[in-house]
Amino acid sequence: MSAGDIDKLMKLSEDPPFADHKDLYRLIDDIEHGDVKWNTASISYSGPAPPGPRPSWMDKMHDIWYRDPLEVVKSLIANPDFADEFDYAPYHEYIGSDHIFQNLMSGDWAWRQADEISEDRQTHGAMFVPVIEGSDKTTVSVGTGNNSYWPIYISIGNIHNRSRRSHRNGVVLLGFLNDPKTENQFRNTVEYRKFTRQLVHSSLRHIFSTLAPGMTVAVVVKCGDGHFRRAIFGLGPYIGDYPEQCLLASIVQGWCAKCISLPSCEPDSYTGEIVPRSVDHTVAVVEYFELKTLWEEYGIVGDVIPFAEYFPRGNIYEMISPDILHQLIKGTFKDHCITWVEQAIHTSAPNRKSALQVLDLIDCRIAVVPPFTGLRHFPQGRRFKQWTGDDSKALMKVFLL
Structure with missing residues (x-):
């Protein structure tokens, strides 16, 4: 019921239970049981x-x-x-x-x-x-x-x-x-x-x-x-996804938010020990190096302190957890597997037209997969404009097999 209708309803009675809609809303807000009430705060630039x-x-x-x-x-x-x-x-x-x-x-x-x-x-x-x-x-x-x-x-x-x-x-x-x-x-x-x-x-x-x-x-x-x-x-x-992980840990995008390995380090060629990031290490390098050096050589945004450092039990490098949807399901399958297959086809094909014909053939094979319990039908193949988690998980069963 709208606020105006509540006011009209209260006027119909000689002894209404509420003066108007504001009186009713005030009583509802004062009820202790129910969801936790919402608050608001304002932040402004002061530099x-x-x-x-x-x-x-x-x-x-x-x-x-x-x-x-x-x-x-x-x-x-x-x-x-x-x-x-x-x-x-x-x-x-x-x-x-x-x-x-x-x-x-x-x-x-x-x-x-x-x-x-x-x-x-x-x-x-x-x-x-x-x-x-x-x-x-x-x-x-x-x-x-x-x-x-x-x-x-x-x-x-x-x-x-x-x-x-x-x-x-x-x-x-x-x-x-x-x-x-x-x-x-x-x-x-x-x-x-x-x-x-x-x-x-x-x-x-x-x-x-x-x-x-x-x-x-x-x-x-x-x-x-x-x-x-x-x-x-x-x-x-x-x-959170990778951009939010970098933001929360004050790490430059392209670097690992969990360890201090260089972005250019290839997993197959790296034989050293993977050293995890720590608060003590970050505090030490921020104290002795300039912002440019921190950015380029350590991947640290040195002029912003992570929010977790203000809490007694909060280590941002331990807190960061992968996003299953963006980093495992969509990331591993769509952004890595699908992209790798397409690039391999374009690299091995004699020209771009031949590569596109092979990709069309893959879409046709996906489209003609017979219906089966637990399998989703994709009449247009794998050509999604917007990939959802359900799309990725359902197509994974068909594409990989």
């Missing part, structure tokens, strides 16, 4: 102005919308639907001598975090709650002016993977990051690129700020089984 015309992005207020992650995490812990598929402590599972990895709490990272918690007398015996984050910057065809769409989601690693995938409340929308716009003449300037990177890290630092106290001092939470436990929070895996 020096460059000579010449002042870019519009320097004067704008860049808004972010979010919910309190502490309250969201508490609601996930207290959800009784997860009581039977919830890990209250890390564990190791073996079949013979093989370590079995199934849920997040069965891994070595959660085990190490629990060891650190147990060594502190103030947190000894507390339940470790890893907060899983994920974001995917994209665009939408419909909207209200700005078609940029940058949602961020969270979950907790205590919930079993099977339950998280199947349950509608296992993954929660936490907020929306801001994607600033500017004029074409300022889009590639150093100041603008630095501001866009800093805006993301400042936004994430502000959004997750309520979790920071609970990373060093145990917080009493109610669990889905009805018991109260002391909990210590930690920033867990952050799931």
Whole structure:
């Protein structure tokens, strides 16, 4: 019912339960049960102005919308639907001598975090709650002016993977990051690129700020089984595609966000030990080298500090986790396998026309695959304009066989 209709309805009664629609909305907002309420924050540029015309992005207020992650995490812990598929402590599972990895709490990272918690007398015996984050910057065809769409989601690693995938409340929308716009003449300037990177890290630092106290001092939470436990929070895996991984870790695109290997290093020819990135190494090189050297020789964006460095339990190099859709399904199959086959055909064919004829023959063979349970029919072959995850997984069965 619209606000105007609510007002008309209230006027029909001599003793209406609400004065108007605002009174009704105010009561709904005050109800303690239900989803965590939304908040908004504004971030603006406060640095020096460059000579010449002042870019519009320097004067704008860049808004972010979010919910309190502490309250969201508490609601996930207290959800009784997860009581039977919830890990209250890390564990190791073996079949013979093989370590079995199934849920997040069965891994070595959660085990190490629990060891650190147990060594502190103030947190000894507390339940470790890893907060899983994920974001995917994209665009939408419909909207209200700005078609940029940058949602961020969270979950907790205590919930079993099977339950998280199947349950509608296992993954929660936490907020929306801001994607600033500017004029074409300022889009590639150093100041603008630095501001866009800093805006993301400042936004994430502000959004997750309520979790920071609970990373060093145990917080009493109610669990889905009805018991109260002391909990210590930690920033867990952050799931994102490669551009977002570089942005979050302040790494130059083209470099690995997990190790310090050179971009030109071929896996087959590299015989040395792969050294993972660490906070201590990054702090050391940032202290002694200039920004240009950091960029060119270490692949580090030295003038932006990753948001995770402001949290006691947040190592961005350990947090980064691959995006299954973009990096494994679409990345490995579409961007690598399909592209490699097409390039091989163009290289071996005597001319471009012959190569295109071979590709047409492949499409014809895909189109005439007989229907079968579990197989999807592709009447146009593999010529998609927009590849989705379902397209890639379904075509993979036909193309590779």
